[in-house]
Amino acid sequence: MRRILVLVPTWLGISFFAFALASLAPGDPAELILARELDEPPTPAQLQAFRERFGLDDPFLVQYGRWVANAVTGDLGVSFRSGDPVFGELVSRLPATLQIAVPGFTVAVLLALLVGVVSAVRRNSLIDHGSRVGALLADSVPSFVLAYLLIIVFSVVLGLLPVAGRGGPEHLVLPVLTLALATTASLMRLTRSSLLEVLGERYVRTARAMGLPERWVILRHALRNALIPVVTFAALIFGGFVTGTVIVETVFAWPGVGKFVVDSIFDRDYAIIQGFVVFTGTVFVLINLAVDLLYVRLDPRIRLAVDAERGRGG
Amino acid sequence: MRKTAGASPSACHAWRSRHAVVLVVAVLVAATLGDGVPGGAGVARAQEQAVQELVVGAQGDPWVESSEADQKRFANYPLNSDVCETLVRLTPDFQVAGSLASNWEYIGNNTFRFTLKDGVTFSDGQPLTAQAVEYTMDYTVEDPDTSGFAFLGPDSTVVVDDRTVEITPTEPNLRLIEQINHPTYSVLAPGSDPFANRELTCTGPFQVTEYVPGERLVVERNENYWGEPAKLDKITFRFYPDDTTRTLALQNGEVDLITGVPRGVLAGLQGQPGITIAQAPVGQVVLAYVARRDQAGADKLLADPLLRRAVAHAMDREEYVNGVLAGNAELIDTVQPPAVLGEHADLVEGIDYDPEEAARLLDEAGWTTGPDGMRTKDRQPLELVIVFDPSRIDLTTAEFVQAQLREVGIAGRIERLDAGAYREAINSGNYDLDLSTPNQNDANPAFLLSLRWYSKATGENVPFISPGPDTEFERLIDQTQQATDPAQLQRLAAEAMHQLVDVEVGGIVLAGTYQIYAMKDTVQGFEPHPSGTNQRWSTVFLTE
Numbered sequence: 001m002r003r004i005l006v007l008v009p010t011w012l013g014i015s016f017f018a019f020a021l022a023s024l025a026p027g028d029p030a031e032l033i034l035a036r037e038l039d040e041p042p043t044p045a046q047l048q049a050f051r052e053r054f055g056l057d058d059p060f061l062v063q064y065g066r067w068v069a070n071a072v073t074g075d076l077g078v079s080f081r082s083g084d085p086v087f088g089e090l091v092s093r094l095p096a097t098l099q100i101a102v103p104g105f106t107v108a109v110l111l112a113l114l115v116g117v118v119s120a121v122r123r124n125s126l127i128d129h130g131s132r133v134g135a136l137l138a139d140s141v142p143s144f145v146l147a148y149l150l151i152i153v154f155s156v157v158l159g160l161l162p163v164a165g166r167g168g169p170e171h172l173v174l175p176v177l178t179l180a181l182a183t184t185a186s187l188m189r190l191t192r193s194s195l196l197e198v199l200g201e202r203y204v205r206t207a208r209a210m211g212l213p214e215r216w217v218i219l220r221h222a223l224r225n226a227l228i229p230v231v232t233f234a235a236l237i238f239g240g241f242v243t244g245t246v247i248v249e250t251v252f253a254w255p256g257v258g259k260f261v262v263d264s265i266f267d268r269d270y271a272i273i274q275g276f277v278v279f280t281g282t283v284f285v286l287i288n289l290a291v292d293l294l295y296v297r298l299d300p301r302i303r304l305a306v307d308a309e310r311g312r313g314g
Numbered sequence: 315m316r317k318t319a320g321a322s323p324s325a326c327h328a329w330r331s332r333h334a335v336v337l338v339v340a341v342l343v344a345a346t347l348g349d350g351v352p353g354g355a356g357v358a359r360a361q362e363q364a365v366q367e368l369v370v371g372a373q374g375d376p377w378v379e380s381s382e383a384d385q386k387r388f389a390n391y392p393l394n395s396d397v398c399e400t401l402v403r404l405t406p407d408f409q410v411a412g413s414l415a416s417n418w419e420y421i422g423n424n425t426f427r428f429t430l431k432d433g434v435t436f437s438d439g440q441p442l443t444a445q446a447v448e449y450t451m452d453y454t455v456e457d458p459d460t461s462g463f464a465f466l467g468p469d470s471t472v473v474v475d476d477r478t479v480e481i482t483p484t485e486p487n488l489r490l491i492e493q494i495n496h497p498t499y500s501v502l503a504p505g506s507d508p509f510a511n512r513e514l515t516c517t518g519p520f521q522v523t524e525y526v527p528g529e530r531l532v533v534e535r536n537e538n539y540w541g542e543p544a545k546l547d548k549i550t551f552r553f554y555p556d557d558t559t560r561t562l563a564l565q566n567g568e569v570d571l572i573t574g575v576p577r578g579v580l581a582g583l584q585g586q587p588g589i590t591i592a593q594a595p596v597g598q599v600v601l602a603y604v605a606r607r608d609q610a611g612a613d614k615l616l617a618d619p620l621l622r623r624a625v626a627h628a629m630d631r632e633e634y635v636n637g638v639l640a641g642n643a644e645l646i647d648t649v650q651p652p653a654v655l656g657e658h659a660d661l662v663e664g665i666d667y668d669p670e671e672a673a674r675l676l677d678e679a680g681w682t683t684g685p686d687g688m689r690t691k692d693r694q695p696l697e698l699v700i701v702f703d704p705s706r707i708d709l710t711t712a713e714f715v716q717a718q719l720r721e722v723g724i725a726g727r728i729e730r731l732d733a734g735a736y737r738e739a740i741n742s743g744n745y746d747l748d749l750s751t752p753n754q755n756d757a758n759p760a761f762l763l764s765l766r767w768y769s770k771a772t773g774e775n776v777p778f779i780s781p782g783p784d785t786e787f788e789r790l791i792d793q794t795q796q797a798t799d800p801a802q803l804q805r806l807a808a809e810a811m812h813q814l815v816d817v818e819v820g821g822i823v824l825a826g827t828y829q830i831y832a833m834k835d836t837v838q839g840f841e842p843h844p845s846g847t848n849q850r851w852s853t854v855f856l857t858e
Binding site for chain 1: 527530552553554559562565567568731733736738765766775
């Protein structure tokens with residue numbers, strides 16, 4: 001409950017800073033949006049009408065106060081560009097983003113865990129060296145280059161998959177792979193180093209001395225404790241995926257949240273920027289909450305500390 | 315003990331593993347449940363070829379994150395899917411020709427009369443009437459923010475009879491005929507409201523059958539078309555915002571034709587078997603707007619005519635066309651496509667590359683060369699601020715200009731700005747050279763001149779670049795506003811452009827550019843229009 005209440009000051013803080021930054025950035029939304037839709041410079045009367053319609057002539061604090069007052073009633077305002085409600089604009093694009101974010105994250109985590117564990121267990125083996133070199137390469141390749149490489153290989157050369165666009169399951173493969181491969185490397189390295197550290201702990205040696213099977217020692221005892229930093233990092237990755245993956249969405253013509261928000265920033269559509277900031281803040285606070293709960297599940301010592309605190313409080 | 319201890323966790327682990335796998339598969343399957351078309355290339359696509367379906371790889375969806383004004387132009391602008399038609403149309407040589415109107419004339423008092431063609435019907439079978447034109451114009455201009463650039467108001471259009479309509483702009487505007495061929499003024503059937511519901515009934519050779527925002531627009535042949543029927547059964551416009559992806563989609567065979575081919579990939583595509591490149595006539599001009607004054611009205615460096623002319627002489631335009639643009643452009647002298655000036659285009663002479671003359675002019679203006687080769691006057695370095703429109707000009711062009719200036723001892727400072735900051739810079743006069751690429755989308759030969767350099771124009775950046783009210787340029791633009799004869803209008807516009815380019819050096823032309831399309835060899839009958847927003851598709855067909 002306390003963590004959920006934290007959302008309120010978080011929202012206020014980040015929305016204020018986002019509002020301030022957007023206002024300070026050079027560029028007038030009226031000028032930008034009207035010039036684009038008219039295909040020529042707008043007249044002063046058109047600019048004035050636009051500014052009056054969206055209250056852009058009001059002082060910064062008045063604009064922000066009005067936004068907060070509306071936001072607490074669930075009204076995040078309307079987009080300067082489309083005139084449609086901000087909430088609807090964001091929510092309508094979320095399914096497309098989730099459609100690649102969820103499988104992308106799943107593949108990344110599974111691959112990272114598998115390779116990371118094998119690499120740690122078979123330290124300094126050919127597999128370990130190979131996976132580390134692979135991770136280094138994957139980390140060095142920008143995601144847009146990776147995306148193009150995958151398109152060229154699987155779509156243009158082999159003709160197995162469509163180049164881009166949102167459609168059936170085959171349209172998912174390349175964007176999901178791009179997202180997954182771009183993040184697997186760092187997650188895998190973290191898994192490996194964290195597991196190696198845990199494998200040196202005394203309780204692991206004790207477990208082995210007790211004759212427990214190696215697989216059981218690694219999976220049941222070592223990996224579970226090694227996962228704590230991995231979970232933290234993975235949660236951040238997931239947050240990033242959910243709040244939009246601009247490059248992947250642009251390259252694969254995927255109509256998600258990321259590209260939409262970047263275009264809004266270029267057009268100084270403050271209403272969308274504000275709505276997105278609140279959305280992002282909420283996603284990260286909720287993910288952090290989920291991670292904290294997962295910590296308790298993964299590490300009994302944390303559970304005991306929480307229980308002890310509860311006992312003192314009660 | 316060991317066996318027991320091992321068996322139980324293993325069983326437990328196996329159970330968990332199975333569930334994990336099922337969960338992952340379920341997540342993947344659930345995530346794949348989205349709407350959309352299945353498949354890209356393949357059997358289904360091959361079968362569809364039999365029904366003459368053209369798949370076009372277009373740039374980003376222009377209506378998905380757009381304003382009310384843009385959404386009202388759904389399927390018409392900036393991507394023209396050939397669904398609607400205007401009263402008059404823009405020909406590829408930028409002249410006005412009849413479309414839905416068989417006749418048009420200026421009848422005095424700022425009023426134009428249009429007579430509609432006989433036998434024209436909308437795609438739903440209802441006849442075209444003057445009431446539809448009135449509905450369209452009123453619908454187009456009802457948004458007070460965007461009442462259109464032709465100065466039309468809610469009372470501008472009056473029905474005379476079923477086949478006659480009169481249009482009177484709200485302000486003196488004799489250029490209405492040249493402007494109203496813009497797709498903004500496409501005629502809709504009464505009741506059509508693309509902004510509210512994407513409902514669009516028009517008279518064109520195609521009609522919209524499906525639209526998935528951000529993904530695709532599908533149009534099919536209008537079987538009730540009043541003119542020559544379209545050869546294609548269906549066109550699917552798929553949106554690919556990324557240039558490289560769009561190109562790869564053509565190479566992969568996922569699309570038949572792509573728009574907006576990036577110049578960087580052109581050389582690679584040109585050599586590929588089975589792919590044809592089509593270039594439209596020049597429809598855009600790469601130019602530098604020259605700022606003479608700052609926001610306070612004080613002279614900037616380029617207020618000096620010698621310096622402006624020196625900058626123009628410093629530009630090796632041939633090198634720009636053949637080097638930077640790899641020959642995919644034309645060397646022109648006019649700030650609008652020369653075709654729009656007709657036979658009078660030669661009145662604009664242009665300023666040739668002549669670094670010696672540039673150096674002489676700079677010497678004459680008192681800028682002396684220092685030991686580093688750069689020029690100064692009274693210890694003030696000669697430095698010009700270069701800004702460029704990030705949506706139309708790439709950094710390479712700005713760097714080319716910078717390098718050319720350096721050759722004659724002028725330092726160029728490139729300000730790399732996003733769209734918002736760029737607009738702020740040009741509206742506050744914080745630049746010396748503004749690089750942009752204006753398009754010509756109507757038949758008005760003086761449109762850019764009167765929009766950007768005419769002192770009576772309302773644009774915020776006009777005061778910085780206008781030659782000023784007491785100039786020959788201004789007098790000629792005044793006359794273009796009053797001209798009623800198209801030939802006279804072209805001559806006056808050409809004379810004004812001569813004043814601007816050759817005398818005032820108010821705009822420095824770098825090149826004329828054009829729309830580039832790439833397509834499979836199987837695509838035939840495609841006639842690229844110099845104005846991309848006026849592109850038509852009804853003549854296109856596919857061969858085996």
